[in-house]
Amino acid sequence: MASKLLPPFDDDEIETELQFHHTWEIEDWDSLPDKLYSPAFDGGDYSWKIFLFPRGNKFNSVSVYLACAPKGQDPANPDKDGPHWTCCAQFGIVMWNPDEPSVWKENKAHHRFEAEESDWGFSQFYELRNLYNKSPTSDHAMIENNKVNISIYVKIVKDVTGVLWHNFRNYNSKKETGFSGIRNQGATCYMNSLLQSLYFTTAFRHAVMGIPTEDEPDKVPAALQRLFFQLSTSSDGVDTRKLTKSFGWDSGDAFTQHDVQELNRVLMDNLEGKMKGTSVEGMLNKIFVGQMKSYIKCVNVDFESSRIEDYWDIQLNVKGMKNLEDSFKDYVQVETLDGENQYQATGFGLQDAKKGVVFTSFPPVLHLQLKRYDFDFIREQMVKINDRYEFPTEIDLAPYLDESIVPEESCEYALHGVLVHCGDLNIGHYYALIKPKKDGHWYKFDDELVTKATMKEVLEDNFGGDLLASDLAKSRVSNISPSYKRHTSAYMLVYIRKSRLDEILFDDKVPQHIMDRVKAEIEEEENARREREEQHLYMSMKISSIEQFKKLNYFDIAIWKQDPGLEDQSPEAHAVVYKAKKSLTAAEFIDQIAKSINYPYPERLRLWRVGERDNKTKRPGDPVDTSSNLPLEQIFAKNLKVRAEINLYLDIADVDPTTGEVISWYDNDLELGPxxxxxxxxxxxxxxxxxxxxxxxxxxxxxxxxxxxxxxxxxxxxxxxxxxxxxxxxxxxxxxxxxxxxxxxxxxxxxxxxxxxxxxxxxxxxxVGGYKTATDYYNFLFKRLHIVFRRRVDHDGFNDENDNSPTPDVDVWLSASDEYDHVSAVVGEKLNVDPTHLQFFVTNPNGTVKNVIKRKTIVSHMISSLHGVSPHIILYDVLPMSLKEYETKQLVRFIYLTDGISQEHRHEVLLPQTAKVQDLLPYFESKIKLSPEDLSKLHFWVSSNHLFSQEVPLNTPVSEVVKHDTLYAQVLSSEEQEWLENNTDLSEGIVIKVYQFHKDPTSTHGVPFQFLLKPGEPFRETKMRLQKKLGMFDKLFERIKFAIVDVQHYDERQGSPYVEDEDEVLYDQFASDPELMLGLDHMNRTPRRVHTERAIFIKD
Known part of the structure; x- marks a missing residue:
């Protein structure tokens, strides 16, 4: 019975301390009270009792519970004020007929017994109506002769983590583990797991603490320093709103789950920029950055093309892989380029070659991104890959290092972090398992909750794969629902080089200046919180004085509100906000002001009400009566009633030179007037x-x-x-x-x-350009606009051959009525360029070019909107010639394709408006460095909406070319060149149009092109030539489906036939119908983000 009720755990670290059983023999069931305890019995260091409700506890069933307390205490009434105690036990309760043991009922459970929850069991153990009825398997009832036995089987287990079967109601992470958790703002658990991993990478934390932040207290480094300080000192979960605010995020971002890898990269980019020019410059590279080499090496000749690149993390395939070792082998797998897929080696022609990637160095801290999400081409959507995938606690990466490199140190790495996702693609939760010390324990960081973890929780529980129901029953993690538990898997691993462990993980103290700053910030925030709580007792007023008036270079006497267009005004020109208790009198309030400005004669201070006149100006009207004892709440009752702002002017009254008394503002001198x-x-x-x-x-x-x-x-x-x-x-x-x-x-x-x-x-x-009279200057102030002139950046990705970047922004104030030539003169002087070489552009709200600004335009017509925005942005270009001459030219943009059509190189060239396409050839020769032979094979074509439009002969005027979406250029193979230009015999082959789409043949993307179909060639061979033309790797090319499409007469109800037969000859079908195109159906690998998606970002 014990083996049935107390099955073994699937976690080897859960150790049994003691196992025992006890039976309570009940001789007179009917005489029992409604509830009672059995006599006490000992088990281990604890005393136990059975708690029984013979007639049920709120249910029509016998209720049976097991009660526990330390020895010396009564399990029925344990001491709740004494030392804290716990007992983790797996137990089973059996009710059985002593005269007929075959009649029995059992139930089992596990529980963490403690003073607050000292009993646990079953409220509906056995239905009352069946107690005296024959059991289904016997002629006997549970109770016969008024007797029954209740047996208890108990297994006390060692609580190795301190949280086995914990309800976490009174749990304090800091007290129990020494570590603090991070609060979840809504959907920031993914960020919390990354932040904990980075925090415990002590070398990273040390580098962040070394960034100077005195002048930028609201930027990301300062917020991260604050977070790390709080994680080291706080006794509660730490808040991240200060950090996400420094990111520039709003509440919408806090409730949007993003990709951890993407967040990590933008965070590292931001910190790298902040570290430049400081003592910690380059530290992140030293910690996280390794290098890899992409290469193509010829087999039969001595030629290799290679490129060394930095990497911050390694993305490893999970699908089809059993473990981490398989993924690394897959990553460095060598691809053979032969047959139709030979490599064009410079100086050697087409050659068999080996293509692959190999690592040249590994960083001290290695982040491995496990690709748990992939596109399912059957379901046509992204799905989570929850296949079982194992990773070790230690791994040697030497086999994946470039053979030509002799490592200076061991490539053995130790696992120190596992970032986990439980759930599916659309919903789920993130947490981290981290080993903070070189030889310490593992801990689970689940938002605010931090607990000690077992190795099963670190490894087995996160390998993925569906768990069986029996596994779930044995799982010691009871606070995760089965539906999540079945979809729990690691998505990021953190390994640390064993030889660098002491450099990466060490005891580090927060610098004193950061401690002082953060403590001051927290104290200030606490004061602000108290102010908010007492806000109903106070009222706010804006007060200006002669000091603001002297600093103002604008209309009125002070800045009462920060409206757009006032950003150049000195902060000292702004009226000062004062808060005062509503119960103060005017005289008491003036005393408060005098103290705040260190003025020793409060009796000389006079407050004037500042009101808005009919012409919308704000002017002082009349002094506030300070002689009455009325509270401020009554003096300004009208303003408070309609929630109107209270504006005041502080004046210093004159003193009678003879008496020394303040001269009253009001008198009865009728001759001089008021x-x-x-x-x-x-x-x-x-x-x-x-x-x-x-x-x-x-x-x-x-x-x-x-x-x-x-x-x-x-x-x-x-x-x-x-x-x-x-x-x-x-x-x-x-x-x-x-x-x-x-x-x-x-x-x-x-x-x-x-x-x-x-x-x-x-x-x-x-x-220069200054105003001579006050009237003219006032007119300028009235019409002025704050404008930032910014160098145009081409968002289509084309390079500008005339770009002399970097160039600064030009920040100026101009009159709305200023003309184009005046604007050019001002900007030209700032940039130190010829003003006649400047061209300006109206901008869209997203900062892109809306349209060119024509000459003879005034400033007010150069901006998108006059209201609510300041500064306004106008884009500019510095032209290689005068604007007048430039307007006689034609800008030609084209995409030059290499490596099949896989590599796109965008260019733009300025040509005379009368030029022809052949006038582009000198550019290809001088800038792209094409040989005379390649120039002779250069082929041009244009497309619209990613569909092939037409070939472009060299004598085509460029004015015709620019009417199309895109101009493409490519050096053709000799075979392609011959067929496109010379062959007219269709029996030898035909040239067809090929384009790319995804799902719907009208959802086009990518580069369209022409392709030669050969008569009699089976489709399997055609595909090999197509792959070479596309320049695609095998894995990507395998995902393409091929459709024969009549784009001009496409009917979505009928669809398009896909080519399934490898032996089919496409030539036969295309030769009979010249309207057909070959469509390549595959996902766009470089899709534009739709406007509803929020890309993750961190503002500078």
Missing amino acids: RLLLFIKVFNPTTQSVHGFMTWVGRANQKVKSLIPDVLKALGWDPDTKIRLLEEVKPNFIEETDIEETFDQARIGDGDIMCIEKVEPDLSSLP
Whole structure:
């Protein structure tokens, strides 16, 4: 019975400490109470009792449970306040007839017994109605003579990980393992697993900690430093929102699962850039980058073509492979190029050759990406490959190293990380198993949860392949549902070179300056959190003063809101946000302001309400009454009620020179009229600015000219300087003021802005294009636009022969009414190029060219939109000639094909508009370096929508060529050249059109081309020549299906016939119908990402 109830575990690391059984003999069943415990019995270091509900526990069944407690405690009432204890046990309960043992009922379970869950069992063990009925297999009932026995079989097991059958309700990862987990933002488990792997690669962590981040606290390195510091110190799961914010991600990205390999590469690219010019430059390459050699080596002649490339990881095939060793053998497998697939060796012609890849070096930390996803051509969709695939704890990679290289150190690697995906293609979960120390334990990092792991969890559980139900029953991992468990497999492995373990894994402390910075950030965030919680007690106000007015070079007295087009204004010109308790009085609030600005005389401070006038300007209106004891909440009740912003101006009141008391703003002097507060600006043509410099207090009945002496004195100008006074009424209304009128007559009141300028200014230092008068400059401010001129980048992938990159952006402010020639002059001066050689382009929202900007265009017509965007982007090109001459030329773009048609080289050439295709030949000779023989075999054709349109003779005008989508050029073989140009005898062969599509013959992609069909040639031989023309590897070519398509008369209901017979002769069918094309049905290997997909990215 024990072997039936206590089956062995499939994990060798689960060790049995003790196995025992006990029987409780019940002599008088009917007299039992509704619930009772058996007498205690010992087993190991624990005391046990059977907990019985003879008449059921909420169900019409006998309920039986097993209760446990440490020896010395009552299992029915264990001490919950004492030392923590656990007992992991597999157990079975058997209820049986003592007089007829063949009548019995059993059930089994396993449980982690502890004070909070000291009993476990079965609420519906045996139906009450069957207790006294004959069993189906016997003439006897369970209870006869009022007697029954209950036996307990128990196997106590050693909890090697500390989490066997844990419910994790009161589990603390840091306390139990010493490590912290990472919180999942929604779908960031894939990122969490990678981050934990990188964190425990100590050499990487050390390099990241060495990046200077003082000047870029919001960039990726600073956020990563913070995360690593928190992982080393936090007692709870660490939040990654600061990091993903530095990536530039929004909530949508946090709920989108991406590819770990893609994330790792963009992260490494970002960090590499940040490390340049620092003490840790190049460190990532030293840790993660190895090199491999791609080669083609001739068999019969001494010729080899090879290329050495860096790699950050190795992508290994899983499909069809049994283990890691098979994948490496597959990776370096040599392909033979012979027969129709011979290699064209320079100087030797067609040769038999060997083609392959071999490793020239392996990095200290090797990331292996297991290709668990592949395209299923039967289902025509991506699927997860969950085949069983084994990987070892140690591997020697020396067999895969280039034979010509003698390694300086051992190529033995030790497994230290397994990144796992459980689920299928569309839904699932990611976690990591990591060995943080050289000789330590393995741990499982599942978002916030960190647990010690067994080797079975590291290896066997992640080899993939479906588990049997019996395996699931024996699995010690009970918190993963069977449907996920069956689809759990490793997708990334981290191996560390054994000889470099001490260099990669070491004890590393967080630098003190990073600790101090992060602690300060966390404290600041905690203060902000408290502020948010108390926000309802406070109110916010924006306050400006003379300091903001002096820093402003724009309209009004301060920047109240950061609108587009104000990015050039000094931060000190922005009104300051103050928070104050709503219960404060105005006087108390002024005391608070005085302390914040270190002003010793709070009684002299005066606050003015700043309101929006009918003309949309903001001006101070009247002082706030500080004499009352009303709270701020009542003083600004109207603003708070409609949630309108509260804007104030802080002024310093005048003091009576005799009494020293603050002069009241309000008095009863009817002759002089009420006081008024004016703001004075000055126009400086040399600096091109209208800065504020003072306020002036006068009386309404004074003449305007009364302010002039004070203003001239404040400016340090001669008292006899001829000046002009303007009033800044609103941005598009600046008018000269009659200084002989009174302020009242001139309708000048509190908060109005006056601007002073010299009538005869010194213009010797006037900047190029500068404005001479305040009126003109104000007009510029009203119409100005912030524009960044950026060098055009061709998103079609064509190179620009005239490209003199790198070239900087040109950041300028221009008037919307500036003309093209003025713009060219400004940009040309900044770039130090001839302005007549500049061409400008209107941009699309994605930064690509929308259309060319014509001359005679003003700035407002050069940008896509006037509203809501600043700066505006205009693209430019520096032409090799004047724009006027350029407009007489024709830009010709073409794709030059090599290695069959597999390699596309994009070019563009500027030719006269009267040129012909033959005028491209000098370019092929000088730039592409074609020999005279190859030039004679150069063939041109054009396509539209990836379909072959027509051949292009050399005498074709380029003006005709550019009307098509694409111009192709290729050096033909001698055979192709002869057939295309000379042969007209169809009995010797025909030239057909070939194109590529995926699923639907109208879903075209790739390069279309012409191909020679030979009479009598079986399809298997035709395919060999097609493969050579395509320049495809065997594995890719095998996936192509071949269709005979009449594109002009295609009917999707009927479809197109596929060529299935290897012996079929295509020549016969194509010779009788010249409208037919041969379609190659296969997936586009370089598809454009559709607009609904979100590519993973990390902003710079």
